[in-house]
Amino acid sequence: MSSEITIRPVEEASDRKAFVDLAFTLNRDDPNWIPPLKTEVHGLIDPRTNPWFGHAEARFFLAERNGEPVGRISAQVDREVLEHVGEGVGQWGMFEAADAEVAAELIARAEDFLRGRRMKVAQGPYSISIWDEPGLLVQGFDHPPTVMMGHNKPIYQQWVEAAGHKGVKELYTYDLDIRSELPPLIQRIVASGERNPRIVIRKVDKSRFDEEAALILGILNDAWSDNWGFIPLSDDEIAYAGKKLKPIVFEDLIRVAEVDGEPVAFMITLPDLNEFTRDLNGRLFPFGWAKLLWRLRNPKVRTMRVPLMGVVKRLQSTRLASQLAFMMIEFTRRDAVAHYGASRSEIGWILDDNVGMRSIAETIESHINKVYRIYEKPL
Template sequence: MPNADPLRVVPVEGRRAMAAFIDLPRRLYRGRQGFVPPLALERRMSLDPKKAAFFEHATAQYFLAYRGDRPVGRISAQIDRLHLEAHDPEGGQFGLIEATDDPAVFAALLDAAEGWLRERGMRRASGPFSLSINEECGLLVDGFDEKAMLLQGWSPPYAAARIEERGYAGVKDLIGYIYDPASAPPIDARRLLERTGASDRVTVRKADLKSYADEIRILVGLFNEAWADNWGFLPFTEKELKQLADGLRPLVQDDLVWIASMGGEPACMVVALPDLNEAIADLDGRLLPIGWAKLLWRLKVKGLRQARVPLMGLARRHHRTVLGSALLILVLESLRQALQKRGYTSVELSWILEDNGAMNTLARSIGARPYKTWRLFQKELA
């Protein structure tokens, strides 16, 4: 039935409104299969312009929709200077969109974000990006019942239709794959490597956490090089690199990070991280009063059974070569054995662009199957 309470959308101002903005998904989706409430503490830090590295090159405005005095939706509008310079000088973005299944709420939220972008000279709006392409991006359109994993968003089944009703069209799909390292077939990369005649110059090693900062630079350097030509790609900045390294440090395990070198020069890498969402699923987004203890025990004592591969990259000089294929398989097979040894039973590879044929083929070749799809939308702001 239509809700008689008046609907209004207002900019988020002050700590109380920001707390309501962060808490809204938990209130809207609590109990929905697949949804995992994010940690409120982490959300506050990642959305704070004074703390998050994203705001070194971007500006944003958050909005809340109210029915009467009750929050029923939220959205962000942001302009990323790096995106303007690299891809679209008139392309603004939206993100963090969550709302009740009410067309009027979605319309009001998107109107507010579009108006803010228009006022600043933007002629297109794309998203959702929460807040950048190197964070959570895309709206879930398939795989709603599968639990959201580390640094991946969840959306209710009705959200895509509500956004499309406002004139947005899908521009790119992002695919998530899942596989079990115990049942995945082992692949003999060495035989493939021998065909290149370079096997004596190739080495594969796990990460050296005693040189953590140096290792992160190698990994991100390879990632930035490997994905430089991909749709929408933006490299990590120096500040983002440090923030990423600091934030992930408690989750990084040396044998879940593998680097292949050619002639002593890093050429390929893969990173898997324990799925933090598995450890926090029942904490309702809160670490107090005893959430800290539960989280530490699950991470350090009990151990987790789910992991996600958020980073994988091959140096561009080896793209579309037999050697490049061999290097990728070498690091993936090393990772598979480590995951199996640690008892991981469910590993997500995500995300991969729908039109990245080489990576989609590789994912399937190691026994992974597609199980989630996120979609990015765009609209001309006439």
């Protein structure tokens, strides 16, 4: 009964622990749920460590029944969202619930928080921003997510929609068997590019990590600036993301495309870290850290993930842009198979209205394997 449920804000360290641990309790019987590293989740929600809080406010809530945690949710107001997405757009996320009654109470509490901040629309889920784990999984429950992608119970869709939230945007990931060469047409386009002296597809130089990261993020901010929901990353957020990603950055998996000596495109590919961390049950200590470091020394993985690709805006929708994308995909595919033993890649997420990227994904004969949905509700 509703009277048995209490919802309170996360305030103490013990509350934060319960907030993080609850996901493990509610998802432990799902074979396709990957336990996140608890240190990463604590870092995500801690204003002392995550520079996102420099331009945003979040409140985290725990639902309890008879004193036991049975649900959680976040509600957040981000000044960058208000500027770049729309005035009055508040967001919510990090949603977990034991049943429909708990879900309804949690979503209502998040909405109340946003109304109290004079927000006009509730949009989500985001855990906790579009650069973390955006969207509710609505298709593709039969296999685990790749690194930095979310996974939730299928019933959550019903509970969110029962609260009056309607889908406004879908994010797709694409699955590609990389053991075989790309289609003959793509091979011809790649070969033509290799013969073109104006084009250079180079690996990143990890010894100049900060410089390379700034270069790539500069292209990203230009390439994605017109995309739905785009929020530019601050310098502090770029440094924070770089610090987290550096251990899983391998030079032959990240490419920069140059035309006439000018960097104009990039593609980031990462080994699926979930394959390395799944058996750690979220714990790096006392032995998990050593296991992870050992596995990263000579990583062999089944799956690669391409989380980010971008071409400067002035070249978008040109044949050259497609050629550069195909070249980066093919060069990375070769090294992923030869050096890491990979057999598949997951590309995305890609917005449902990003015609150019969806066309590239479909032309190389990849197919949608997961769909994540962003919801909105007027407040």
